[in-house]
Amino acid sequence: MSELRALLFDVDGTLADTERDGHRVAFNRAFRDAGLDWEWTPDLYGELLAVTGGKERMLHYLERFRPDVPRPADLAGFVASLHKAKTRHYTDMLDSGAIPLRPGVARLIHEARAAGCLLGIATTTTPDNVLALLRNALAPDAADWFDVIAAGDIVPRKKPAPDIYTWAMAQLGLSPSECIALEDSRHGLDSAKDAGIRGVVVTVNGYTEEQDLEGATLVVDSLGEPERPARQLTGPVAVDGCVTLATLRAVHDFANAAAR
Numbered sequence: 001m002s003e004l005r006a007l008l009f010d011v012d013g014t015l016a017d018t019e020r021d022g023h024r025v026a027f028n029r030a031f032r033d034a035g036l037d038w039e040w041t042p043d044l045y046g047e048l049l050a051v052t053g054g055k056e057r058m059l060h061y062l063e064r065f066r067p068d069v070p071r072p073a074d075l076a077g078f079v080a081s082l083h084k085a086k087t088r089h090y091t092d093m094l095d096s097g098a099i100p101l102r103p104g105v106a107r108l109i110h111e112a113r114a115a116g117c118l119l120g121i122a123t124t125t126t127p128d129n130v131l132a133l134l135r136n137a138l139a140p141d142a143a144d145w146f147d148v149i150a151a152g153d154i155v156p157r158k159k160p161a162p163d164i165y166t167w168a169m170a171q172l173g174l175s176p177s178e179c180i181a182l183e184d185s186r187h188g189l190d191s192a193k194d195a196g197i198r199g200v201v202v203t204v205n206g207y208t209e210e211q212d213l214e215g216a217t218l219v220v221d222s223l224g225e226p227e228r229p230a231r232q233l234t235g236p237v238a239v240d241g242c243v244t245l246a247t248l249r250a251v252h253d254f255a256n257a258a259a260r
């Protein structure tokens with residue numbers, strides 16, 4: 001059986017709880033600056049998260065909720081400029097230190113680095129957002145700790161399509177059986193599994209705790225810290241307070257043995 005060589009981290013909802021009080025607020029600020037009456041409440045945003053990708057999410061919002069809004073001739077250009085403005089608001093929030101990492105994320109990353117494990121990012125969000133989160137919430141040079149950062153439009157199809165994970169593993173020169181994915185949502189779980197990754201750990205959050213996460217090897221409420229133990233929701237591998245590299249190795253071995 002292949003050994004575990006790389007941890008592939010999702011970003012939004014996994015590294016940090018970024019959606020409700022981060023991305024959503026940045027979208028609303030961009031809408032306000034553009035003089036639009038678009039207001040994404042926490043509940044509406046929870047529905048809109050069914051569509052990954054900020055540009056795709058705005059187009060879905062217009063399609064599904066706002067037939068009344070007159071479409072500009074260059075709708076794609078209009079949405080792209082709104083998304084650029086939103087990303088500026090979002091990176092400003094990150095630069096102000098407004099969004100911390102979730103429990104256990106820094107601990108696990110440090111442990112994996114010390115053990116010589118490769119680290120990757122596989123996310124739908126933009127590279128600018130990833131770099132801003134890493135330098136503000138983890139360390140000024142944290143982006144250099146990752147052997148691949150696969151983000152946003154680098155692939156043609158966003159999650160739940162497998163493209164971003166397939167691209168990340170190709171950059172690492174690794175097979176799916178050498179990797180494990182850490183995710184927060186059904187879309188992310190589907191993306192990783194459809195890329196052939198068998199071991200997937202899901203840390204749920206307010207927007208994903210009710211989702212059907214069938215197929216995840218392990219589901220927890222966080223990666224845990226000694227003073228804030230993880231609560232295990234499903235999975236055959238016992239989590240003793242914290243998801244550690246040893247936990248991930250057990251998850252990897254279980255999932256890959258089960259797949260044979």
Ligand code: XBP
Pocket residue numbers: 010011012013019023051052053054055122123124125126129159188
């Ligand atoms: C989550 C997403 C992203 C963010 C918004 O990404 O679907 O679209 O909601 O970021 P992941 P952008 O969970 O894969 O990290 O506006 O930059 O898309």
Ligand code: MG
Pocket residue numbers: 010011012013014183184185188
């Ligand atoms: Mg996510």
